[in-house]
Amino acid sequence: MENFDLEDPLKSLEEHQSDTVPALFSSESDHMPSHNYLHCLKTSDSHVSFRQEAISLILQAQYSCNLDPYTQYLAINYMDRFISWQGIPQGNLWVVRLLVIACISLAVKMKEIHFSFSDFQVKQREERFIFDPPAIQRMELLVLDALNWRMRSITPFSFITFYVSLFELKDPPLSQALKDRATNIIFQARNEISLLEFKPSITAASALLLACHELFPLQFPSFETSILSCEYVNKEMVLKCFDAMQEMVNNEVSESMVDVVTSSSTRTPISVLDCHCNKSESESTINSTAAATVTPENREIKRRKLNGFCRESNMMNISQIQPCE
Incomplete structure (x- = not known):
C-alpha cells in the first residue's frame, strides 16, 4: 500500500489531477463527525471529558513514541468520527485507552510507520490495562465499521x-x-x-x-x-x-x-534553587517508593489482560453506549 499523505488523500485514486479538487470538496463531509456530535460536546460533560482524555493519550503517544503530528491528527479524526457515530461507552476507563490504541494503530498503518504498542503501554506506566494484539484488532474492526472503512481521511x-x-x-x-x-x-x-x-x-x-x-x-x-x-x-x-x-x-x-x-515576577534566584532542591528531593522519594512497592508480584496482580474483549461478538454491548441525540 502506498504511504498515505494527508495533503493528498486521493493520490493514486484519481487518474486526472483536474478531477482531484472537485472530488475533495464533494467528499469531505464523509470524513467528518456526525451533525449531532457538536451538540453532544456542548451539552454533555461526559462527552467532553472522554474526548479530552482520548486526545491527551494520543498526544502522549506522539511525544513518547516520536510520532509525527500528522499521524496524531489522523488518529484524532478517527476517534472523533467513531464517537460521533457509535457513542461513548459508560463507566469503563479501559475502553478509552483501547479506543485510542486502535485509532493510533489504524493511523500508523495508513502512514506506514512502525509503532510498538507494548513500548507505548509500558511508557504510560498504566499497569492496570495491558491489551494484547487480538483485543486491539477487534477494536480496530469496530472503528473501521463505524467509519465505513473510509480511512483516507480528507482533512484541512x-x-x-x-x-x-x-x-x-x-x-x-x-x-x-x-x-x-x-x-x-x-x-x-x-x-x-x-x-x-x-x-x-x-x-x-x-x-x-x-x-x-x-x-x-x-x-x-x-x-x-x-x-x-x-x-x-x-x-x-x-x-x-x-x-x-x-x-x-x-x-x-x-x-x-x-x-x-x-513566572518572571515570582521566580528569584532563591526560589529557583528551592524549586530545584525540592524537585530533586521529590524525585528521590518517588523513585525510592516505586522501588519499594513495584515488585514483579504486584505488577502481575495489577495488570489486567483484556484477552476476552468482544470475543463473542465484534459489537459493544448496547447498554454501554451513550448515543448522540
Whole structure:
C-alpha cells in the first residue's frame, strides 16, 4: 500500500489531477463527525471529558513514541468520527485507552510507520490495562465499521496546496512560510470544540487567511478576495471560522503572556534553587517508593489482560453506549 499523505488523500485514486479538487470538496463531509456530535460536546460533560482524555493519550503517544503530528491528527479524526457515530461507552476507563490504541494503530498503518504498542503501554506506566494484539484488532474492526472503512481521511491539510495556488506567490520560501503557519494553526485548532462544526475546506481556508493576516498584512486583502471568490467556498462560513480561529490564537497569546509575567515576577534566584532542591528531593522519594512497592508480584496482580474483549461478538454491548441525540 502506498504511504498515505494527508495533503493528498486521493493520490493514486484519481487518474486526472483536474478531477482531484472537485472530488475533495464533494467528499469531505464523509470524513467528518456526525451533525449531532457538536451538540453532544456542548451539552454533555461526559462527552467532553472522554474526548479530552482520548486526545491527551494520543498526544502522549506522539511525544513518547516520536510520532509525527500528522499521524496524531489522523488518529484524532478517527476517534472523533467513531464517537460521533457509535457513542461513548459508560463507566469503563479501559475502553478509552483501547479506543485510542486502535485509532493510533489504524493511523500508523495508513502512514506506514512502525509503532510498538507494548513500548507505548509500558511508557504510560498504566499497569492496570495491558491489551494484547487480538483485543486491539477487534477494536480496530469496530472503528473501521463505524467509519465505513473510509480511512483516507480528507482533512484541512488536503486543501492547503490548492488554496495557496490561488495566491500566486512568486517566492517559494514565502509560500512555505504561509503553509507552515497555517499548518500550526490547524494543529492548534484540534482541541477547539467550536471549530468542529466547520468542514475541512473551511478550516483550511480560514487558517491560511489568518496566517496571511499575521505574516503578510499588506497582501491580506488580495488573498482574502482570492479565497472568498473561489467557487467551492462558502464565504459566510469562512468568515465565521476565521473569527473563531483569530479568537483562539489571541486567547492563547494572552495566556502565554500571563504565564511569562507571572513566572518572571515570582521566580528569584532563591526560589529557583528551592524549586530545584525540592524537585530533586521529590524525585528521590518517588523513585525510592516505586522501588519499594513495584515488585514483579504486584505488577502481575495489577495488570489486567483484556484477552476476552468482544470475543463473542465484534459489537459493544448496547447498554454501554451513550448515543448522540
